[in-house]
Structure formats: C-alpha cells, structure tokens
Amino acid sequence: MSAAASAGAKDPGAALPGARLDWIPLALVPVLALAALPLVGSPPTWVTLTVAGLAMGMMIFMMASGLTLVFGLMDVLNFAHGIFISVGAYGAASVLTRMAGRLEQPSLASDLSAMVPAVLAAIALAGLLGWFFERVLIRPVYGDHLKQILITMGGLIVFEQLIHVVWGPDIIPLPRPGAITGAFIVGEAAIERYRVLAVIVGLALFAAMWLLLNRTRIGLLVRAGVENPEMVESLGYRIKRLFVGVFVAGSGLAGLGGAMWAMYQEQVTAQMGMQVLVVIFIVVIIGGLGSVGGCFVGAMLVGLLANYTGYLAPKLSLGSNILLMVLVLLWRPRGLYPIGKA
Amino acid sequence: MLARMLSGDFPRSRVLTAVLLAILIGLAFAPFIFPGTRSLNVAAKVAVFVLLVASYDLLLGYTGIVSFAHTMFFGIGGYGVGIAMVKMGAGWGALAIGAAAALTLSLAIALAIGLLSLRVRAIFFAMITLAVASFFQILASQLSPLTGGEDGITFRLPEPLQSRLAAYYLVFAVALALFLLLLRVVNSPFGRVLLSIRENEFRSEALGYRVVTYRTVANCLAALGATVAGILYAIWLRYTGPDTTLSFDIMIDILLMVVIGGMGTLYGSAVGATLFVVAQNYLQDLMKLASGAAKGLPLLPDLLHPDRWLLWLGLLFIVCVYYFPSGIVGRLRARGL
Amino acid sequence: MPEPMLSLAGVNTHIAQYHILQGVDFEVPRGALTMLLGRNGAGKTTCLRTIMGLWRASAGSIRMDGREISRAATPDVAQLGVAYVPENMGIFAGLTVSENLRLAARSGEPDAGRLEWIFGLFPAMKTFWNALAGNLSGGQKQMLAIARAIVEPRRLLLVDEPTKGLAPSIIANMVEAFRELKRTDTTVLVVEQNFNFAKALGDTVAVMDSGRIVHTGRMDALAADSALQTKLLGLSLEAHQ
Ligand SMILES: Nc1ncnc2c1ncn2[C@@H]1O[C@H](COP(=O)(O)OP(=O)(O)O)[C@@H](O)[C@H]1O
Ligand SMILES: [Mg+2]
Numbered sequence: 001m002s003a004a005a006s007a008g009a010k011d012p013g014a015a016l017p018g019a020r021l022d023w024i025p026l027a028l029v030p031v032l033a034l035a036a037l038p039l040v041g042s043p044p045t046w047v048t049l050t051v052a053g054l055a056m057g058m059m060i061f062m063m064a065s066g067l068t069l070v071f072g073l074m075d076v077l078n079f080a081h082g083i084f085i086s087v088g089a090y091g092a093a094s095v096l097t098r099m100a101g102r103l104e105q106p107s108l109a110s111d112l113s114a115m116v117p118a119v120l121a122a123i124a125l126a127g128l129l130g131w132f133f134e135r136v137l138i139r140p141v142y143g144d145h146l147k148q149i150l151i152t153m154g155g156l157i158v159f160e161q162l163i164h165v166v167w168g169p170d171i172i173p174l175p176r177p178g179a180i181t182g183a184f185i186v187g188e189a190a191i192e193r194y195r196v197l198a199v200i201v202g203l204a205l206f207a208a209m210w211l212l213l214n215r216t217r218i219g220l221l222v223r224a225g226v227e228n229p230e231m232v233e234s235l236g237y238r239i240k241r242l243f244v245g246v247f248v249a250g251s252g253l254a255g256l257g258g259a260m261w262a263m264y265q266e267q268v269t270a271q272m273g274m275q276v277l278v279v280i281f282i283v284v285i286i287g288g289l290g291s292v293g294g295c296f297v298g299a300m301l302v303g304l305l306a307n308y309t310g311y312l313a314p315k316l317s318l319g320s321n322i323l324l325m326v327l328v329l330l331w332r333p334r335g336l337y338p339i340g341k342a
Numbered sequence: 343m344l345a346r347m348l349s350g351d352f353p354r355s356r357v358l359t360a361v362l363l364a365i366l367i368g369l370a371f372a373p374f375i376f377p378g379t380r381s382l383n384v385a386a387k388v389a390v391f392v393l394l395v396a397s398y399d400l401l402l403g404y405t406g407i408v409s410f411a412h413t414m415f416f417g418i419g420g421y422g423v424g425i426a427m428v429k430m431g432a433g434w435g436a437l438a439i440g441a442a443a444a445l446t447l448s449l450a451i452a453l454a455i456g457l458l459s460l461r462v463r464a465i466f467f468a469m470i471t472l473a474v475a476s477f478f479q480i481l482a483s484q485l486s487p488l489t490g491g492e493d494g495i496t497f498r499l500p501e502p503l504q505s506r507l508a509a510y511y512l513v514f515a516v517a518l519a520l521f522l523l524l525l526r527v528v529n530s531p532f533g534r535v536l537l538s539i540r541e542n543e544f545r546s547e548a549l550g551y552r553v554v555t556y557r558t559v560a561n562c563l564a565a566l567g568a569t570v571a572g573i574l575y576a577i578w579l580r581y582t583g584p585d586t587t588l589s590f591d592i593m594i595d596i597l598l599m600v601v602i603g604g605m606g607t608l609y610g611s612a613v614g615a616t617l618f619v620v621a622q623n624y625l626q627d628l629m630k631l632a633s634g635a636a637k638g639l640p641l642l643p644d645l646l647h648p649d650r651w652l653l654w655l656g657l658l659f660i661v662c663v664y665y666f667p668s669g670i671v672g673r674l675r676a677r678g679l
Numbered sequence: 680m681p682e683p684m685l686s687l688a689g690v691n692t693h694i695a696q697y698h699i700l701q702g703v704d705f706e707v708p709r710g711a712l713t714m715l716l717g718r719n720g721a722g723k724t725t726c727l728r729t730i731m732g733l734w735r736a737s738a739g740s741i742r743m744d745g746r747e748i749s750r751a752a753t754p755d756v757a758q759l760g761v762a763y764v765p766e767n768m769g770i771f772a773g774l775t776v777s778e779n780l781r782l783a784a785r786s787g788e789p790d791a792g793r794l795e796w797i798f799g800l801f802p803a804m805k806t807f808w809n810a811l812a813g814n815l816s817g818g819q820k821q822m823l824a825i826a827r828a829i830v831e832p833r834r835l836l837l838v839d840e841p842t843k844g845l846a847p848s849i850i851a852n853m854v855e856a857f858r859e860l861k862r863t864d865t866t867v868l869v870v871e872q873n874f875n876f877a878k879a880l881g882d883t884v885a886v887m888d889s890g891r892i893v894h895t896g897r898m899d900a901l902a903a904d905s906a907l908q909t910k911l912l913g914l915s916l917e918a919h920q
Binding site for chain 2: 077079137140141145146147149150151153154155156157158161162164165169274278281282284285289315318319322325329
C-alpha cells in the first residue's frame with residue numbers, strides 16, 4: 001500500500017464505522033445451539049446433535065455458496081443448480097465404485113487415495129457442466145429474469161433425464177470409506193467421524209472463500225460486482241469473464257457439496273439435487289441474496305435447527321427451515337446480510 | 343354471440359382454429375368418440391389441465407412472473423374436496439363446503455404470498471413460492487390422519503356423480519366455462535394493464551398503476567383457477583394424493599405445457615395441455631417402437647427409451663423459450679396459417 | 680482547429696420500444712469543460728450512458744479521440760480513458776473508501792502523489808479512508824465518486840449532475856475541485872441542472888431538449904443572454920438560482 005494510503009489508514013480521526021461485522025446474525029448460531037441444550041436435556045445427545053447440525057450446515061453451505069455468488073454477481077438465479085449437485089454426486093460415485101478395492105483396506109491413506117480423486121472428479125464434472133450452462137444456456141438471456149428461470153428449468157429437465165441416460169434410472173449405493181465410518185467417543189457423546197470431516201472441509205472452504213473475497217483484487221472485483229456490475233464495467237473491467245469464472249467455481253462447489261452429501265447419505269439419486277435445492281434456496285434467502293457470509297450463517301442455522309427439531313419434534317423437522325425463513329424475513333425482510341442492490 | 347363468448351379474442355389463425363375446434367369437439371363428445379376407460383381418462387385430464395395451465399398462463403404469460411406454487415393450489419382444491427367427502431360423507435353439502443374451504447384457503451395464501459414477496463422482486467417470488475409449495479408437500483405427507491399421507495385419499499361422490507358420464511360432463515362444463523372466463527379476464531382492461539406491466543414495469547408504475555396490486559390480484563385469480571382445477575380433478579379421479587396434485591413433477595409439466603403451447607395466449611394453454619397429456623399417454627408407445635428399432639446402436643436406444651420422453655419435451659421447451667417465446671400458437675399466427 | 684476529444688453525430692438511442700435520443704450532435708473540445716444542460720427528462724443521462732456503451736446507440740456515430748466507439752463495450756470505452764460518474768454516483772456502498780479508490784486504479788495501487796492531490800481536493804477522503812462508503816454523507820459520496828474517476832489521469836471525464844441534492848457549502852467545494860481539475864487540462868463533460876454551477880465552470884455548452892441538441896456555443900455567451908436561457912431552459916432555471 002502506498003505511503004499516503006497507509007498514513008490515511010492510521011488516521012484515528014475516522015469517526016464513521018468501517019467494514020465492521022454485523023455480529024447479531026452470527027450470534028444467532030451459538031444462541032440457537034445453547035437454547036437447544038435445556039430442551040434436549042442430555043448433554044451427550046446435544047453434542048451429537050450439534051455436530052451433526054454443523055456438519056449438515058457445512059455441506060449445505062458448500063452447495064449454496066455458488067448459487068448465492070452467481071446470483072449476486074450476475075443477477076442470475078439458476079434453478080438448475082441442483083443438477084450440479086447431482087452430477088457431482090454421480091461423478092464421485094463413479095470413481096468410488098471403480099476404486100472400491102481401496103476402500104476395503106482399513107487405512108486412511110488408501111481411503112483418501114480413492115476419496116480425493118472422487119471429489120476432484122465431482123468438482124471437475126460439475127464445473128465443466130457449469131461452464132456449458134453459462135456459455136450455452138444462460139448467456140443469451142442475461143438481464144431477462146423470466147427467461148432465465150425458464151431456461152434454467154429447461155436445463156434442469158433435460159439434464160436430469162440425461163443423468164438417467166448416462167447413469168441409469170436406479171439409486172446407486174455408495175460405499176463409505178472405512179477410515180471415516182464409525183464415531184469418536186468423547187465422554188458419553190458419540191461423534192461420527194464423517195461429520196467431523198465435513199465440518200473441517202466446510203470451515204476450510206469458508207476460510208478460503210473469505211480470504212479470496214476480502215484479501216485479493218479478484219475478491220474486491222467480485223464484491224464490487226455483486227453490488228453494481230454496471231459500475232465495475234464502467235471502471236474498465238470485463239465483468240463477463242469474471243462471471244464465467246464465478247459460475248464455474250460455483251458449480252464446482254456444488255459438485256463438491258453433492259459428492260460430500262452423497263457419501264453422507266451413502267447413496268445417489270438423480271432427484272437429490274432437486275430435493276436439496278429447496279433447502280438451498282431457503283438458506284440463500286435467509287442469508288440475503290448474494291451474501292456469502294449470510295449464506296454461511298443461514299446454512300448453520302438450518303443445519304442445527306433441522307437436527308434439533310428432528311430429535312425434539314420429528315414431525316416439525318422437515319418444515320422447520322421454512323418457519324425459520326419466515327421468522328428471519330419478518331425480522332429482516334431482505335435476509336440476514338442484505339447486499340446493496342435488491 | 344361467438345365474439346362475446348370469446349371476449350373478442352379469436353384464434354386469428356386458420357390452423358389454430360381447426361386445432362381448437364378439434365380439441366373442443368373431441369372433449370365434448372369424448373365419451374362417444376373414444377369409448378374406453380383410458381381415453382376417457384385422457385380426455386378428462388386434458389380438460390382439467392387446460393384450465394390449470396390457462397390459469398398459470400395468467401401469471402407467467404400475462405403478468406410475467408414465475409410461480410412454483412401452482413400445484414400447491416391445485417392440491418388445495420383436491421384435498422379440500424377429498425377431506426370434506428371423507429369426513430362429512432358423500433353429499434352435495436360436503437362437496438360444496440370442501441370446495442368453498444379450498445377456495446378460501448387458496449385465496450388467503452395467494453394474497454399473503456403476493457403481498458409479502460411481490461413487492462420485493464419477481465425473482466424473489468419464484469423462490470418463495472417454491473419454498474412454500476414444498477412446505478405444503480411436507481404438510482400433506484405429515485398430517486396423514488387428515489390427508490392420508492403418501493397414500494392420499496380415496497372417497498365416494500354423491501350419487502349422480504357416481505356415473506362416469508355425469509362426472510365427465512361436470513368436469514368438462516366447468517373447465518370450459520372457466521376457460522372462457524379467463525379469456526374474458528385477459529381481454530378486459532385489467533388484462534391489458536397486466537400486459538403493459540409485463541412489457542415495462544417502470545413505465546406502468548410511472549403511469550400510476552400500482553404494479554404490486556395488479557400482480558397480487560393476478561396471483562389470486564390464478565390460484566383460484568388452479569384450485570377449481572384441483573377440485574375437478576379430484577372429482578374425476580375420486581381420489582386425491584401427493585402424486586396427482588402436489589408433486590413438483592406436475593409443476594414442471596405445467597411449465598412445459600404453457601411454454602410449448604405459447605405463453606401469453608390462453609389458446610396456447612389449451613393446445614399445450616392437450617399435446618402434453620396426449621404425448622404423456624401415447625408418445626411413450628411410439629418411443630418404445632423407435633427405441634426397439636434403434637437397438638444395437640450406441641446410446642440411441644437409451645435416449646429413445648420411453649421413460650426418457652421428458653428429455654425430448656425439455657429440449658423442445660428450451661427451443662421454444664429461445665426462439666418461439668409465444669410457442670406453437672405464436673408460430674401459427676406469425677406464419678399466417 | 681484541433682480535433683475534439685469527443686464528438687457525437689446523429690446519435691439515436693432506444694430504450695425498450697421508446698425512442699429516447701433522436702439524433703444528438705455535439706462536440707467536447709480537448710482540455711475544456713463542456714456543460715450539457717437541459718430540462719428533466721431531456722435525455723442527458725441517456726446521452727452519457729450511450730457514450731459509455733451502457734445503452735447501445737441504434738444509429739449515429741460517437742468518436743472518442745478519432746476512434747469510433749458507438750459499438751464498443753463499456754469496459755473498452757473505459758480503457759480508452761473515459762471515466763464516468765453516474766447520476767446515482769455508483770459508489771460501492773459495501774466497500775470502504777480505500778477499496779473504492781483501489782478498484783478505480785486499474786494499474787493496481789493508487790499513486791501516492793496523486794492520492795495526496797485528491798486528499799487536498801477532498802479532505803474527507805483521507806479522514807474516512809477506512810470507512811464503509813455506504814456510511815458517508817451524500818456530499819462525501821459525491822466526492823468519492825469524483826475522486827474515483829480521477830484517481831488515475833483520464834482523458835475524458837463524464838459527470839452526471841454532481842451537485843444533485845448537495846448543500847450550498849458542498850457545492851462551493853465542488854466548484855473548487857472542478858477549477859483545480861481544469862488547471863490540469865483534463866477534458867470534462869458535465870451534465871447539470873444548476874445553472875450557477877454551470878456558469879461558474881463551463882467553457883462550452885450544449886443544451887438538450889426532447890432527445891435532441893437545441894443549442895451549442897460558449898458558456899459565457901449563454902450566461903450573458905437571459906432571454907436565450909429562458910427559451911432553452913425554461914422556468915426550471917429559476918428554481919435553481
Ligand atoms: N429504463 C428506462 N426505461 C424507459 N424509459 C426511460 C428509461 N430511462 C430513462 N427513460 C426515459 O428517457 C427519457 C430521458 O431520460 P434521462 O436521460 O434520464 O433524462 P435527463 O437525464 O435529461 O433527466 C425520459 O423520458 C425517461 O422517462
Ligand atoms: Mg438525468
């Protein structure tokens with residue numbers, strides 16, 4: 001940074017708030033967790049449920065973050081986002097079933113030697129499909145919401161069918177690697193290993209995205225573009241290129257999320273993308289359209305709530321996230337972290 | 343006389359007129375022209391879906407907003423009748439009460455959704471309706487004492503409607519009447535304001551039209567139309583369940599019918615719905631033949647497999663959105679056929 | 680006479696089905712400040728947006744420094760050295776002042792000396808260097824928008840109503856800033872409604888009405904001819920004096 005700039009940066013006279021974090025929505029996550037403790041009663045159960053909720057939230061975040069970024073930057077709401085999730089899951093399944101041998105040995109190294117390629121295949125496949133979507137389907141209808149929704153729905157119909165053509169119509173069972181099956185026992189609480197893995201991957205991803213968005217020039221461009229793409233272009237940047245990059249990255253992330261989700265569920269179906277899509281939309285709405293941080297908080301809230309209610313009132317569980325959405329919208333009509341335009 | 347019935351909105355294409363006449367005559371005399379349970383089922387489904395799709399077109403084609411809650415309203419109609427018939431017995435009173443309750447509930451929900459989300463952005467509306475509709479699906483499967491869960495509700499109808507013929511003509515007559523009513527709506531001053539909002543929201547607002555109000559009213563009318571369609575379908579099937587009304591697959595079917603038939607032309611809904619329902623029932627037979635013929639070739643048999651018929655309609659859908667936004671009807675009119 | 684920095688000839692612009700610009704002709708001479716005046720809705724904003732490539736001209740020619748740019752994409756127009764301050768200022772509210780300026784510096788970091796110069800014009804930029812742009816006052820936002828346009832030397836500045844909604848004291852600050860800018864021989868095109876502001880700064884002037892240019896000439900000549908002012912700008916003028 002230049003001398004003048006850093007001199008300005010040290011200026012203590014700045015009376016206006018800077019880019020300070022709005023912590024209230026963030027605080028909702030621990031508040032929700034703590035509020036559930038007396039209701040659940042038994043602490044070990046609570047620990048298990050909380051870890052499960054966080055793990056689920058992380059996976060939802062992986063699948064949803066791309067959607068919210070794409071929406072924020074390009075004003076495109078991709079109803080076919082679920083396809084990237086399904087394709088990621090199928091891609092991972094194809095690799096894993098071919099490497100089933102490696103999963104049978106009880107070593108973490110050999111498990112990883114199958115899982116890493118599987119996840120990479122998922123990301124690559126979904127990213128490639130994302131590139132195709134952006135180039136062929138969405139590019140001609142930028143700026144036209146109605147056509148965007150219709151075209152992405154069309155893409156959803158066609159690609160869901162093509163998945164059946166390529167991978168067949170049946171559910172594919174997925175072997176879960178031995179090293180990450182089973183649970184750690186901490187005190188009396190059982191914590192599934194896979195959930196810990198999901199939390200670690202999710203946190204790493206969030207940290208990487210945060211750094212990319214807040215500490216790099218590309219991130220600066222993306223944040224500005226989310227707010228006002230026209231102005232970014234007027235400053236001389238070709239935002240279309242940025243669009244493609246973000247779209248492919250977002251699709252890849254959805255593929256990653258799909259792969260993780262499939263391994264969690266231990267099976268793959270063509271409808272799974274569409275099934276989680278509703279949850280993803282809810283998370284994106286709760287977080288504030290276009291906000292990655294909001295998406296993260298929203299995903300955690302939805303994940304935790306689903307697990308607590310699943311234990312406390314199973315009948316309510318499936319609908320809990322909609323109730324959460326309604327409450328959030330009543331409190332903040334544009335979501336937890338509203339972004340400039342709307 | 344004819345002009346008044348059609349609200350002055352003629353098909354404006356000779357081929358289209360012929361097709362519409364064929365549909366009308368086919369439906370009006372279906373029990374006599376196509377005897378047999380399967381074809382009568384197809385005819386009743388066509389009648390119901392023409393109404394369902396036309397009411398959806400009021401939203402998509404005439405107002406320019408995408409809703410994913412249309413099947414929810416369809417389902418509310420079906421469940422309203424179903425629940426009333428089961429709980430109160432197979433009488434006309436129960437039928438009326440069930441229908442009235444369903445219509446009231448639909449109206450209230452449509453109003454709430456519209457007021458909550460239509461003032462924000464049209465795209466927000468699409469997401470909210472998707473969420474609310476999926477909530478209803480969950481509700482229907484969880485409240486199984488009332489809704490029968492995944493199995494749905496089978497019920498008996500009051501005596502005269504036990505006759506297939508009577509039930510069919512009830513369905514046909516109500517669907518036709520409401521279709522003509524919708525035609526009246528879109529050709530009224532109200533309908534013209536909707537179109538001008540769709541063309542340029544900015545201008546319409548500047549001209550003093552309350553865009554939110556118009557959209558909300560359109561949303562309510564569409565919801566009522568879907569509810570009536572749901573009532574009719576339940577009456578015809580003497581059954582209502584998640585797969586026949588609420589499922590997201592039906593929502594996709596509706597989108598396909600509207601777009602392929604022609605958005606913003608109610609006649610397109612009629613053509614689209616007929617084409618789709620007939621294809622759903624008979625295209626698969628055709629594909630079975632084609633798939634068999636392509637045996638031995640790579641991939642082609644899979645692509646032509648009867649279960650993949652949606653793939654081809656999906657492609658047709660995409661082509662329509664890009665190149666023929668007013669669908670089959672628009673094409674026919676543009677080419678002066 | 681040297682070639683003008685920017686010249687428009689027969690420019691037509693349609694927005695949806697509306698024919699907004701109906702043949703716009705005028706020139707922006709090099710190193711001078713040109714005022715584009717006209718009543719509300721005359722098409723001034725549309726004109727700037729068409730130059731930037733944010734609306735596509737349906738006919739006519741726009742030449743920047745001898746190059747045809749009427750078909751160029753917005754980033755390309757900007758890369759040719761055109762900076763644009765839109766009517767709504769277009770600042771990034773969720774970014775800090777420093778981030779706003781860093782983004783505007785296409786070569787990477789803003790030059791230290793240039794920044795000092797900008798801080799001299801608009802001291803608030805220094806004070807609020809790390810503040811979120813969205814938290815600035817209206818006047819400060821306008822200053823940031825202009826600072827962003829000049830953070831690197833540009834060949835042509837397009838500024839849409841820089842005084843809109845500003846308090847008189849801030850307008851005085853703006854006048855000073857534009858005077859300083861004129862000393863650097865930057866070519867500027869300013870859209871204005873405030874005639875006093877225009878009179879104080881303009882070298883040449885063009886007046887629009889209903890999508891056409893209805894007058895071009897020297898600013899001081901127009902300032903001296905109150906009959907012509909009334910004819911061209913009507914009563915809206917008095918409201919601003
Ligand atoms: N997005 C738009 N859609 C339709 N008409 C528009 C749009 N933007 C501007 N207009 C119309 O174009 C004309 C010129 O507008 P504008 O260029 O903003 O005028 P000015 O900046 O001189 O006040 C006005 O009649 C305005 O209503
Ligand atoms: Mg203007």
